[in-house]
Amino acid sequence: MNTEDLLSILYQMPASILFKKVGEESVYASEGFVELFSLPGNLAEKPLAVSFSTIDFKVKLATNQSPFELCRKGEKVTDWFGIEIDHYTLSCFVQSKKIATPEGTWLVLLVNTDSHQKAEINSTDAHVNKHITFNQLLSQFSSKLINADVHELDDIIDQSLAAFGEFCNVDRCYLFEFSDDETYMSNTHEWVAPEVPPFIDELQNLPTQNMPFFMSHISNGIFKVDNVASIPDVAASERVLFQGQRIFSMLCVRIMAGGKRYGFIGCDIIGHPYSWKPHDVEYLTRIGEMLGNTLQNLYNRKSLQKMHIELLSANKQLERLANIDGLTGIANRRLFDSTLAADLVRCREFEQPISLMLIDVDYFKLYNDSHGHVAGDNVLKKLADTLVLTCLGNDDLVARYGGEEFAIILPNTSCDALESIAQRILGSVESLAIYHRASPFQQKLTVSIGMVCLNNVPSGDGDRSGDPVSATRLVDSADKALYRAKQNGRNCAEF
Known part of the structure; x- marks a missing residue:
């Protein structure tokens, strides 16, 4: 031979x-x-x-x-x-x-x-020890995931994939997420062994319709290929895709969350085929179940958080509607009353002055009769905006007190400052040059202002009812001042 x-x-x-x-x-x-x-x-x-x-x-x-x-x-x-x-x-x-x-x-x-693997599998002690080690690993990451908040989840998933990849001696381990309608899938987490190239950046928004062979298997729970070369020719494009990443063997397990397919976890062997063993499938399945449970809990937490935010938003909206005047968009009488009571208590506590204005539109009934109620509503809106812009204090509150009457609470505002603000308001309203044919003031719309100021309110000040500082008395004083302004010819401010 x-x-x-x-x-x-x-x-x-x-x-x-x-x-x-x-x-x-x-x-x-x-x-x-x-x-x-x-x-x-x-x-x-x-x-x-x-x-x-x-x-x-x-x-x-x-x-x-x-x-x-x-x-x-x-x-x-x-x-x-x-x-x-x-x-x-x-x-x-x-x-x-x-x-x-x-x-x-x-x-x-x-x-x-296979010789070494068969020897290991046939060794009862080795198999039991590996199973115990894996359970300890799984328990460790389960505890982390149960207590994790949303911001920690990505890091723990990365750690889980790395631990699983090293434990099972695979070359790549990854997590894919489906879009809500399962038309796309993206690689969200990836671990690779040393010198194995990562592919996570290239595996984003992949159309699932381009991988029917893979999807038909993963939809049923598992995709297991010992040798990528054995993928049938009907799935040749998918085979070429895997081979382009040097994948010889693949194992992927479906992940369920929120009652639907969330995605899948998978691992690859690079450079040579590998016959996946029952324990490989078992371990990856349990990792997938752990992630699925975590994602389900996260889904539930997000749902509860969303409901909580929506409830808070609804409550804020109801509170806003209850405290805001529907026509002018400023505070209404309800918010005025509660704010004045609170500000009086605070000014009493810190012995600070507090001032109050009541403002009435001059000859407003004649304006409505002459120009119409729609025009009257527009005037009230303009006046509300002007008052808000004129009172610049952080704690000031401009409110619609009723009808054509407005009120302004000015905490920590002295008498001199109050009078200066009142004159500024009179000038701002006049500069609006709102035509009022029934007005004696050059046919311009004007306002009258009643003012009251309590300087350095002492803690012992009060009325017969025992109220340290009476909101009713303060409003009554401002109302009497407003009456004097009207008696003095309107378009003026009086204490």
């Missing part, structure tokens, strides 16, 4: 082997190895560029440490190695055999990806 015949036999071996002739550098692979490694067909029966590393691919082995060299020296190889061929990587359990033939000595490596 010559070398070509021997090579032909070794090529056709169903077992996964690498082989080379002592004294030569060329390394060849059997059909079984090409299939296991999912190598392109054009690499079959051709010398391969093979390198070896530690199982985690972190340290590349020197030539004298490779399994071929160890076999050549007569050492029996039974260990795990990382194998890289043309950018394809695979963690393999390697056994060696030296074969002597008339044509020379051959070094043969039997490569297997």
Whole structure:
């Protein structure tokens, strides 16, 4: 048997082997190895560029440490190695055999990806220990997620994906979220192993209609592919998408939240196919359930928060409607009464002055009769805006007291300041130049003002009822001052 015949036999071996002739550098692979490694067909029966590393691919082995060299020296190889061929990587359990033939000595490596895993699964202690470790990991993150607020959630999800990815020795772990109508999906969280390229930025707003094969599976709960190359041709575009990310094996589990499909959690193996084990599916499913429960709680909390905000808004709106005059948009009589009572108590406590104005539109009934009630309403709106702009104090309150009458509360305002403000109001109203054909003041609309000021209200001041400072008495005093202003010819202010 010559070398070509021997090579032909070794090529056709169903077992996964690498082989080379002592004294030569060329390394060849059997059909079984090409299939296991999912190598392109054009690499079959051709010398391969093979390198070896530690199982985690972190340290590349020197030539004298490779399994071929160890076999050549007569050492029996039974260990795990990382194998890289043309950018394809695979963690393999390697056994060696030296074969002597008339044509020379051959070094043969039997490569297997399952030997170690089967040994581990068959080991009861190892399986139990791994299960206990995973439960501890799951419990740790469940506690974090239960107590997390919205701002902490992203970090904890990232930590969960990283812990799961490292624990299960996968290359990429991620979370996808569907749009409300499930027409799009986006990668919201991603963890990748060292030297594995991230894809999160490229996987945003992907149309789900472009992935019918994937969606048909994930909609039913799980998408499990041991070898992406085995995806049928009807889903060729999806297969190409996965292969473009160097994905060889995928496992994805649906996540439910709020009674609907929220998205899915998934993990990938890069560089080589992998047969997903029952515990892989179990662990990922439990992580997905944990995230689903958390997202459900978050959904419930958001719903309650939204209802609370809407209720507060409704209450504020009701309070506003109850305290705001519908025509002018300023405070109404109800808010005026409560504010005056509170301001009197406060000014008494700090012994500060407090002032009050009552303002009446001169000859307003004649204005309505002459110009119409719509015009009268517009006048009241303009006057309300003018009064608000004229009284600039932070604590001042301008209110519609009733009909064509307005009231202004001015806490911590002295008599001199009050009189100055009153004159400013008279000037501002006159500058509006509102035409009033029945007015004796150059046919312009004017107002009359009644003023009252309590300077440095002492704590002992009060009336017979025992009220320290009577709001009724203050309003009555302002009303009498307003009456005097009208008696004195209107368009003026009186104390």
